[in-house]
Amino acid sequence: MQAFIKAISYYLPQQQLSNTELAKLFPEWGVEKIAKKIGINTRHIAAADEFASDMAIAAAQKLFTEHHINPAEIDFILYCTQSPDYFLPTTACIIQDKLNLPVKAGALDFNLGCSGYIYGLALAKGLIAGGIAKNILLLTSETYSKFIHPGDKGNRTIFGDAAAATLISTDGIAAIGQFELGTDGKGAENLMVKQGAIRYPDKNRDSVNDGYGNEQSPGHLYMDGPEIFAFTSQIVPALIAGTLFKNNVDKAGIDQFILHQANQYMLEHLRKKMDIPVPNFYNAMAGVGNTVSSSVPIALYDAMKEKPAAPKAKWLLAGFGVGYSWGATVITF
Template sequence: MIAYIKAISYYLPPNKLTNAELSVLFPEWGIEKIANKIGVDTRHIAADNEFASDMAIAAAQKLFAEHNISPADINFILYCTQSPDYFLPTTACIIQDKLGIPVKAGALDFNLGCSGYVYGLALAKGLIAAGIATNILLLTSETYSKFIHPKDKGNRTIFGDAAAATLISTNGFAAIGHFELGTDGKGAENLIVKQGAIRHPEKSADTIHDGYGNEQSPGNLHMDGPEIFAFTSTEVPVLITEILKKNGVSKADIGQFILHQANRYMLEHLRKKMDIAPENFYIYMADVGNTVSSSVPIALYEAMKEKQTGPQAKWLLAGFGVGYSWAGTVIAFI
């Protein structure tokens, strides 16, 4: 059975962090420098008492309202986050109750970052193909801002908080194609929050200077930018080639390439390396930042407002990052 994307909505927390505010905190980083290098002008930041599940619920409620969807029609919840409410219970179970989704619905969390949305599409497609579910609510929600050291200018300029909600069903506006997935856990240390979970439960107050003017501690988000860039530069072009091959299409057949919105510099590097025309390579991060697992659905939502999506148009979706983990597919509009 074919699985389709039927509807998408997303939620941004009201609080904003602008380049002007960051340039006051970090005078060596001017407003234009941040905008030109990172490609972000504004990021939305979750309030102290606002958590990833709250944002996921808000995104789902927007989806229901904007697309006239009833919670009663949902029979599975897939919730992607790396900032769950608790170690247990499963946050998807809490979300089911708060959204009024039937108790006969399945629900599970999965922990992935920048590849999470595409992995979620793969899981949803498998549930539909197996006859397990017919209307799957895929939620991605992340509050990386709560992991970032206040003096870590690099990560504070990049990341924003957001949530997205997607309905995957047996009918919809775009058929989900074949997937290419990959994992390389050797890169785990290069993008990590080392303390606070079971292996290292106690958070240290020790401050680490990373050599690039950023302060971090082992309980905060650590990202080795050069290593992440090297991984991305090597693996993503191979990923794109394999996605095209698995779906039996060429680069010329793809109307829009929508990749994880890491930062503008990295995206432009990838675009040029893969020889993709700017008009076929969609970037949407200036007003939201890098929203981790929500970056692909947010960009997809905005691209559909701007670009042609006639019958048989094909777009490529790809996510990559923390893990290391990567994933991609092609969607075909009907």
């Protein structure tokens, strides 16, 4: 049975962190420099008492209202986050109750970052193909800001908080094609919050300067930027090539490429390396930042509003990052 993206909505926290505010905190990190290199002007930050589940619920409520969806028809919830409310219970179960979704609906969390939306689409397609569910609510929500050291100018510049809600069903606006997925756990320590879970439960908040003006500690988000860049530069072109092959389409047959919105420098490097024309390569991070698992659905929503797809148009979606983990698919309108 074919699976379709039927509707998308997203939620952004009210609080914002602008480049002007960052430049005041880090005088050596000017407003123009941030905008030119990173491609981000502002990012939304969850309030102290606002958590990933709250944002996911807000995104789902927007989805139901904006697209006139009956919550009673939802029969499965997939919730992607790396900042869950609790170790247990499963946050998707809490979301089911707070949204008053049917108790017959399945619900599960999965822990993935920048590839999470693509994996969610793959899981949803499998549930529909197996006859297990017909209307799946895919939620992505992340509050990386709560992991970042206040003195870490690099990560504070890049990441923003957000949530997105997508309905995947047996009919809809875009058919979900074949997937190319991959994993390389050897890169796990290059993007990590090392302390706080079971292996290293005690958080060491003693910080050190990494030599680039960033304060970091094992209890906060650590990212080795050069290693992440090298991984992305190597794996993404192969990911795109494999996805095109599996979907029996060439690069010229893709009307729009929507990649994980990591940062402008990285995306422009990838675009040039893969020789993709500027009009076919969508960028939607300026007002939100890198929103991790929500970056692809936010960009997809904005792209569909800005430049509605023609019938039978093919768009390629790709996510990659923490794990290392990567995935891509093609959707056909």
